[in-house]
Amino acid sequence: MEIRNEIRIGLKPILNTIIFQMKKQKKKFYFFLGVVILVAFLVGYLLQLIPGNLLSDTQAEFFSGGLGFISFITLFAACLFFSGIICSEFDKKTGFIVFPKINKYKLILGKYLGNLILVVSIIIIYYILLGLLGFYYYGGPINVRLFYSLGFSVLYVIALSSFVTLFSSFLRNVNITIIITLIILFIGLNFADSLVVLIFKDAFEPLYSLSYLSNLITSVLENPFPDPRYVEYNIPIPGAMGGGFTVSSWLTPSIGMGTTLFIVYIVAFFALAALLFKRRQL
Numbered sequence: 001m002e003i004r005n006e007i008r009i010g011l012k013p014i015l016n017t018i019i020f021q022m023k024k025q026k027k028k029f030y031f032f033l034g035v036v037i038l039v040a041f042l043v044g045y046l047l048q049l050i051p052g053n054l055l056s057d058t059q060a061e062f063f064s065g066g067l068g069f070i071s072f073i074t075l076f077a078a079c080l081f082f083s084g085i086i087c088s089e090f091d092k093k094t095g096f097i098v099f100p101k102i103n104k105y106k107l108i109l110g111k112y113l114g115n116l117i118l119v120v121s122i123i124i125i126y127y128i129l130l131g132l133l134g135f136y137y138y139g140g141p142i143n144v145r146l147f148y149s150l151g152f153s154v155l156y157v158i159a160l161s162s163f164v165t166l167f168s169s170f171l172r173n174v175n176i177t178i179i180i181t182l183i184i185l186f187i188g189l190n191f192a193d194s195l196v197v198l199i200f201k202d203a204f205e206p207l208y209s210l211s212y213l214s215n216l217i218t219s220v221l222e223n224p225f226p227d228p229r230y231v232e233y234n235i236p237i238p239g240a241m242g243g244g245f246t247v248s249s250w251l252t253p254s255i256g257m258g259t260t261l262f263i264v265y266i267v268a269f270f271a272l273a274a275l276l277f278k279r280r281q282l
Contacts, residue, residue, distance in 0.1 A: 013103065017110025022118060025081060029118045032077050036122055039069050040129035059138040063146050064221045066130045070123065070153060071214045075185055077122060078160035081115040083177040086168040086277055108277070116161060123153050145221045152216045155262040159210055160185070162269035169276040185210065197248050202230040205250055207261055212250065219252035226251045 022029075043066045056062040086108060127150050131142050164181045171177045189211040196206050206212045219226055232248045253261070 013106045014110040014113070017107055018114040018117070021111045021114030025115060025118055028077075028080055029122065032073065032119075032122045033125065036073060036126040037129065039073070040066070040126060040133065043069065055137060059134045059143050060145060060221045060223065062134055062137060063130060063143065063149070064218045066133075067149060067153075067218050067221070070126060070217060071156070071211075073126070074119070074123060074153065074157055074214075075160060076182070077119050078157060078164055079178050079181045079185070081119050082112070082161045082164040083168055083181065084174040085111050085115070085165050086273070087171050087177055088168075088174050112161070112165065116158070119157055119161070120154055123157060124150070127153070143221070145223065148220045149217050152214075152220060152258070152262075155259070155266075156210070156214050156217065159213070159262050159266050159269070162266045162273070163210065166269045166273040166276070169273040193250075197250060201232075201248050202250075205230075205253070207253060207257065210265065213253055213258050213261060215252040216255065216258045220255065225255070229254070 056065060127146065131146060134146070135142060163185070164177070167181050168174075168177050171180070189209045193206045193209050193212055196204055229251050230248070231251060232246055252258070
């Protein structure tokens, strides 16, 4: 009984922080909730009313088209929700409170879990809306690969959140953390991926990139899974006699490699964030 009471007492500050953080971030949650509802309505219903815009042949193709936006929504949500996990505590000087109400590690954990619940909820709601539209257009059952895609979306969210938390552990300003992580994740990685493919072609797969790993969200819906995963195709130039230029691209990592790297990056980013946080000290 004493052990159970100790566990309850130990978890209570974390649960209180989770609830407080969810209430604090409710405006952001409502904003992104509105975005996913709008996007689902746009790509899943409104576009089908446009003459000449044909409905996808299969339910899986419909889901894949609708999920083309989820990576962008997830990326922006992760940067906005998790950028202040650690650095906001330094910015507000909470480490100088004489009588701390909560252990600083429990505080950070509670803030992280509260934000994670909100962001994952946003993603799940989008998948539910897309699933309902898929059922409306194609009937049941829902393609089971949609649930695999949801699993990779959650992994992607956790990987993004760990990356943003890492930067939050050594930067002192929330806005700077948002800007830097957005530039790296939205522009830097995509530019690096294009440069790597241009230089190395099929000799080097950009497995370092969270942006590339996120391709699993849609590629897992394809049956069969993309093979080969590296492709080259020619884009003709109008008016040129047989001319054009060749475009190279890695479509997706393998399922096993992608899953493994998501987990490796999550562990590595959190470990580095914890180390920096410990050395920095509130």
